[in-house]
Amino acid sequence: MGDPVDGRAGAPGAVSRRRLLGTAGAAGAGGLALGAVGGAVARAVTTEEAPTALSSVGSTAVAFHGGHQPGITTPLQAHGHLIAFDLARGAGRKEAAALMRRWSALAAELMEGRPAEAGNHRDTGVALDAGPSSLTLTFGFGRSFFDRTGLAARRPAGLDPLPPFSADRLDPRRSNGDLWVQIGADDGLVAFHALRAVQRAAGNTASVRWQMNGFNRSPGATARPMTTRNLMGQVDGTNNPAPSEPDFDRRIFVPASSPDSADSWLAGGSYAVVRRIRMLLDDWDGLGLTEQERVIGRRKADGAPLTGGSETTQLDLERLDRDGKPVIPANAHARISAPEQNGGAAMLRRPFSYHDGIDTDGTPDAGLLFICWQADPLRGFVPVQRKLDRGDALSPFLRHEASGLFAVPGGARQGEYVGQRLLES
Ligand code: HEM
Numbered sequence: 001m002g003d004p005v006d007g008r009a010g011a012p013g014a015v016s017r018r019r020l021l022g023t024a025g026a027a028g029a030g031g032l033a034l035g036a037v038g039g040a041v042a043r044a045v046t047t048e049e050a051p052t053a054l055s056s057v058g059s060t061a062v063a064f065h066g067g068h069q070p071g072i073t074t075p076l077q078a079h080g081h082l083i084a085f086d087l088a089r090g091a092g093r094k095e096a097a098a099l100m101r102r103w104s105a106l107a108a109e110l111m112e113g114r115p116a117e118a119g120n121h122r123d124t125g126v127a128l129d130a131g132p133s134s135l136t137l138t139f140g141f142g143r144s145f146f147d148r149t150g151l152a153a154r155r156p157a158g159l160d161p162l163p164p165f166s167a168d169r170l171d172p173r174r175s176n177g178d179l180w181v182q183i184g185a186d187d188g189l190v191a192f193h194a195l196r197a198v199q200r201a202a203g204n205t206a207s208v209r210w211q212m213n214g215f216n217r218s219p220g221a222t223a224r225p226m227t228t229r230n231l232m233g234q235v236d237g238t239n240n241p242a243p244s245e246p247d248f249d250r251r252i253f254v255p256a257s258s259p260d261s262a263d264s265w266l267a268g269g270s271y272a273v274v275r276r277i278r279m280l281l282d283d284w285d286g287l288g289l290t291e292q293e294r295v296i297g298r299r300k301a302d303g304a305p306l307t308g309g310s311e312t313t314q315l316d317l318e319r320l321d322r323d324g325k326p327v328i329p330a331n332a333h334a335r336i337s338a339p340e341q342n343g344g345a346a347m348l349r350r351p352f353s354y355h356d357g358i359d360t361d362g363t364p365d366a367g368l369l370f371i372c373w374q375a376d377p378l379r380g381f382v383p384v385q386r387k388l389d390r391g392d393a394l395s396p397f398l399r400h401e402a403s404g405l406f407a408v409p410g411g412a413r414q415g416e417y418v419g420q421r422l423l424e425s
Pocket of ligand 1: 230232234235236237238239240277279296298315333334335337338339347367368370381384385388398
């Protein structure tokens, strides 16, 4: 998928720390292309902060504090880890609050490229020399979290369980969870370092329920930023809502509600739907190119609609061929999932590909860690997946193997931790 915001900017670290910190947040200030990323601000780390000279990839940092959590509109990173935890027996609201405080302090220091000290453990050293590498940590609460913490009355309606879909083959052990953390970075060691630090900081409060690893194209692999490809080879992410669109915030982020409403704590937050979607690659790769393109409704080489133009040209859903049939087939994935076909339902897709090896029968265990963000799952993922479930040409090549739904609070302000407005209300 394409970078929703090209907001990260690296710079050789020859600029004084004072100057950088003084200007962080002002795009382009001081001659550096620093970009705002959905409330989070990207900046470069200086040589004074980092022990070794860094490339622009290594030096780029995304701010932890802001109106929204990082990792939602942040451009896709090359490496991702998803990890879900369940609270330990006996751990309730107080312990959950302490954990969120610990994790938030940890995220803030790691995202600046500093060693992990807030987790009450000695830093492992895994990320030394690498800089922040656009690391983001994003935290969410699952439905069960509210029962475990005695906060069921404040559970938002958006966390009602997703309906079953006919193509679901869900493994409950790899689905849902009390707490969810999404980690992304442009360096594999930085991402692993954060994963390990998060797990260690959970201590006795929460234990790992499931964990998944993913990847995207490396920054710098192409001369100019390009939409990524998935493991079917398709350009994936073209028609995502863009933060520059006037209704972006309304579609992706939960609006502020009256302070006494049950979910007022979620203002500025979002809902993440997470699906581990296995691709049946032997079947897919056996399909001819024309058939593959008809399944999506777009050309494989450049992602342009079958009705012509370039990647960013709008699909012409009305255009008929000489036989009077739609050029973009009636069951093409891009047609069926388009907002105009679903009462305006829209979501921001921000996935990672995954590959977990080859099964004993020789089939690759590979696909998409599909993550989509929306202000309300009932006006995002649910209606679109219902529609896809009924007649998407892509469905025969997919198997949904795990599922999660998480309420992701708004960003923490300075001095605050993620979820504080819920846990201390
Ligand atoms: C492994 C599974 C999937 C693959 C390989 C896939 C692939 C694609 C591709 C190649 C496109 C066209 C390019 C683009 O606009 O990004 C697309 C568009 C889209 N997909 Fe998927 N997709 C998958 C699953 C899903 C699911 C589960 C949903 C939601 C329930 C979804 C929703 C969408 C939407 C909303 C669009 C944009 C449609 C438009 O406005 O043009 N996709 N997908």
